Amino acid sequence: AQTVTQSQPEMSVQEAETVTLSCTYDTSESDYYLFWYKQPPSRQMILVIRQEAYKQQNATENRFSVNFQKAAKSFSLKISDSQLGDAAMYFCAYRSATSGSRLTFGEGTQLTVNP
Amino acid sequence: KAGVTQTPRYLIKTRGQQVTLSCSPISGHRSVSWYQQTPGQGLQFLFEYFSETQRNKGNFPGRFSGRQFSNSRSEMNVSTLELGDSALYLCASRYNGAYEQFFGPGTRLTVL
Numbered sequence: 001a002q003t004v005t006q007s008q009p010e011m012s013v014q015e016a017e018t019v020t021l022s023c024t025y026d027t028s029e030s031d032y033y034l035f036w037y038k039q040p041p042s043r044q045m046i047l048v049i050r051q052e053a054y055k056q057q058n059a060t061e062n063r064f065s066v067n068f069q070k071a072a073k074s075f076s077l078k079i080s081d082s083q084l085g086d087a088a089m090y091f092c093a094y095r096s097a098t099s100g101s102r103l104t105f106g107e108g109t110q111l112t113v114n115p
Numbered sequence: 116k117a118g119v120t121q122t123p124r125y126l127i128k129t130r131g132q133q134v135t136l137s138c139s140p141i142s143g144h145r146s147v148s149w150y151q152q153t154p155g156q157g158l159q160f161l162f163e164y165f166s167e168t169q170r171n172k173g174n175f176p177g178r179f180s181g182r183q184f185s186n187s188r189s190e191m192n193v194s195t196l197e198l199g200d201s202a203l204y205l206c207a208s209r210y211n212g213a214y215e216q217f218f219g220p221g222t223r224l225t226v227l
Contacts, residue, residue, distance in 0.1 A: 047216075101170075101171070
């Protein structure tokens with residue numbers, strides 16, 4: 001079974017600074033997808049960024065980028081120029097390429113952005 | 116395009132009762148997944164339905180069941196409610212072949 005681990009329960013960052021959230025996963029599969037989701041106080045889960053395991057290039061979406069290290073099974077999220085609206089719980093998630101829509105989530109990292 | 120909708124948004128039940136939650140996916144999405152979110156266990160996958168068939172099932176007791184209708188709307192049912200079933204229940208839909216799942220706002224279930 002796949003597992004996802006987020007070792008940082010809480011992180012904080014100053015507005016306009018950069019922060020990196022860590023995620024490691026365990027799988028025996030070679031084809032899978034990794035995601036970072038954001039859950040603000042409204043509880044609405046919002047996709048931040050995704051990475052396909054077969055792609056070597058790290059995904060980037062505006063101020064959000066990932067560092068995907070397939071051999072190390074590591075998938076960290078970097079948020080640049082942090083904004084107050086980035087404050088939320090962030091979840092790392094894994095989806096096998098062969099198991100439909102099933103997502104396996106990490107425990108989450110609560111990000112606080114200080115003005 | 117309308118997003119994923121879940122009804123009701125809040126629900127209070129007592130132990131031993133049963134409850135039915137509803138999820139309407141984004142138009143054209145045939146995959147609907149359900150997740151339970153609690154402070155202690157985090158986000159856990161319940162089951163996935165695709166074209167009215169259960170495609171995947173998580174590790175939950177048989178008290179948790181679901182179904183999907185021909186219009187892709189899905190319901191999940193929890194029978195003989197226990198205090199530990201208090202949680203936020205999230206539904207997500209996905210277009211077959213797409214990467215992204217879109218989540219609904221959730222149903223907050225409180226069992227007293």
